[in-house]
Amino acid sequence: MKKYLLTPGPTPVPPEVLAKEGLPVIHHRTSAFGKIFEEVNEGLKYVFQTKNDVLIFTSSGTGAMEGSITNLLSPQDKIIVSDTGKFGERWWKIAKAYGLEPVVIKENAGDSTDIQKIKKALSENPDARAVYATLTETSTGVVNDIKALGEIVSKTDAVLVVDAISGLGAQELRSDEWKVDVVVSGSQKGLMIPPGLAFASVSEKAWKLVENAKLPKFYFDWKQTRKSIPNKETPYTPAVSLIVALSESLKIIKAEGMENIWKRHQLLADATRAGIAAMGLKLLSKVPCNAVTAVLVPQGLSGSTIYKKMRDEYGVNIAAGQGEELKDKIIRIAHLGYMERFDIIIALSALEMCLIQLGYKLELGSAVSAAETVFLGIRS
Numbered sequence: 001m002k003k004y005l006l007t008p009g010p011t012p013v014p015p016e017v018l019a020k021e022g023l024p025v026i027h028h029r030t031s032a033f034g035k036i037f038e039e040v041n042e043g044l045k046y047v048f049q050t051k052n053d054v055l056i057f058t059s060s061g062t063g064a065m066e067g068s069i070t071n072l073l074s075p076q077d078k079i080i081v082s083d084t085g086k087f088g089e090r091w092w093k094i095a096k097a098y099g100l101e102p103v104v105i106k107e108n109a110g111d112s113t114d115i116q117k118i119k120k121a122l123s124e125n126p127d128a129r130a131v132y133a134t135l136t137e138t139s140t141g142v143v144n145d146i147k148a149l150g151e152i153v154s155k156t157d158a159v160l161v162v163d164a165i166s167g168l169g170a171q172e173l174r175s176d177e178w179k180v181d182v183v184v185s186g187s188q189k190g191l192m193i194p195p196g197l198a199f200a201s202v203s204e205k206a207w208k209l210v211e212n213a214k215l216p217k218f219y220f221d222w223k224q225t226r227k228s229i230p231n232k233e234t235p236y237t238p239a240v241s242l243i244v245a246l247s248e249s250l251k252i253i254k255a256e257g258m259e260n261i262w263k264r265h266q267l268l269a270d271a272t273r274a275g276i277a278a279m280g281l282k283l284l285s286k287v288p289c290n291a292v293t294a295v296l297v298p299q300g301l302s303g304s305t306i307y308k309k310m311r312d313e314y315g316v317n318i319a320a321g322q323g324e325e326l327k328d329k330i331i332r333i334a335h336l337g338y339m340e341r342f343d344i345i346i347a348l349s350a351l352e353m354c355l356i357q358l359g360y361k362l363e364l365g366s367a368v369s370a371a372e373t374v375f376l377g378i379r380s
C-alpha cells in the first residue's frame with residue numbers, strides 16, 4: 001500500500017534531499033565536509049533568524065533540550081517552566097533528573113502559556129536563572145506567544161529557552177528580534193530531513209550562564225561544540241549523511257524564503273481546521289498552531305481506533321494523542337515541513353471515509369470541499 005506520512009515528526013523528506021543523503025559517506029575531518037558544515041551553519045542561522053552560532057548535535061531533539069538544562073544551570077539553580085503539554089512537561093522532567101526543583105506553571109490541555117502567570121513567577125522568583133517554554137506544543141496543537149515572553153524575560157537576569165522542535169519553520173519565530181536566548185530544534189520536522197540531528201542557538205546572555213554552569217555533561221558540552229565551529233567540524237563524529245542532507249533541505253528553504261514558508265503553513269493549517277469544522281468536529285487547542293491540528297474525537301469513538309484504521313486501511317499515518325489522558329481523546333494531523341495542499345486533502349479525505357465507516361454521521365466530501373474553498377480563497 002502506498003504510504004503517506006502526516007505525523008508531527010518524522011515528516012516527509014523531499015526526494016532531492018534523500019538523494020543527497022544516499023551519496024557515499026565522506027570523512028568528517030576533510031575540507032569537503034568543512035565546506036558543507038559551513039554552508040549548513042549559515043543556512044541554520046537564517047532559519048533560526050539569528051546571528052548567533054547554531055550548535056549541531058547528533059541526537060534527536062531531546063538531546064538539545066537536555067543540553068539546555070546541563071549547559072545553563074548549576075545544582076540548586078531555580079528555573080521556571082511553562083508546561084502546556086507533554087513537551088513542556090519534558091523540560092521539567094529533565095531538570096528533575098538533574099536534581100533541580102523547577103517552578104512549574106502548568107496549563108490545562110489545549111491552553112497556551114499564560115504570560116501573566118510567567119510574569120508573576122518571575123517577580124516571585126527574582127533569582128530564577130531561566131524560563132523554559134515551547135513554541136508549538138505538539139501534544140495539544142497550541143502555539144505559545146514567544147514574542148511576549150521575550151519582552152518579559154529580557155527585562156530580567158533570566159534567559160529564555162524555547163523548544164522550537166516542531167515550531168521551527170512552521171510558525172513565525174524571530175529568535176534575535178524576539179529576544180529568545182536559546183532556541184532548540186530537531187531535524188525530522190520543519191527542516192525536512194530524517195531524525196538524528198538536534199540544534200541549539202545560543203545568545204551572548206546565555207553563553208555567560210554556560211561559563212558558570214556546573215551540572216555534569218560530556219557529550220552535550222556546548223563549550224566543546226562551539227570551540228569546533230571555527231575548524232568547521234563537530235567535536236565527535238557527526239551524522240555526516242544527515243548534515244549533507246541538511247545542506248540540501250536548507251537550499252530548498254532558502255529558495256522558498258521563511259516568510260513564504262510561514263504563510264504556507266498558515267494556509268495548510270487554515271484549510272485543515274476548515275475541514276475539521278465542516279465535519280462537525282472541534283479542536284482541542286484554544287490557540288491553534290500551524291504545525292499540527294489536534295482534533296477532539298467524537299463521543300463514542302476512540303482516537304487510537306481512528307488513527308490505526310487510517311494507517312492500516314488507507315496508508316495515511318496521522319497521530320493519536322500522547323499520554324494516557326489524551327491517547328483516545330484526540331487525533332493529530334500534521335501540516336509540517338515538506339507538505340502541500342494535497343497532503344491536507346489526503347488526510348481529510350481518509351478521515352471522512354474512516355469516520356463514516358465507524359458510524360459517525362457526516363456529508364461525504366464536506367471536509368475536502370471546505371479545504372478546497374480555503375485554498376482557492378473563496379469566501380463561503
Ligand SMILES: *Cc1c(COP(=O)(O)O)cnc(C)c1O
Pocket residue numbers: 008009060061062063087134136137138163164165166167186
Ligand atoms: C518532537 C518534539 C520533541 C522531541 O523531539 P525528539 O526528536 O523526539 O527528541 C520535543 N518537543 C517538541 C515540541 C516536539 O514536537
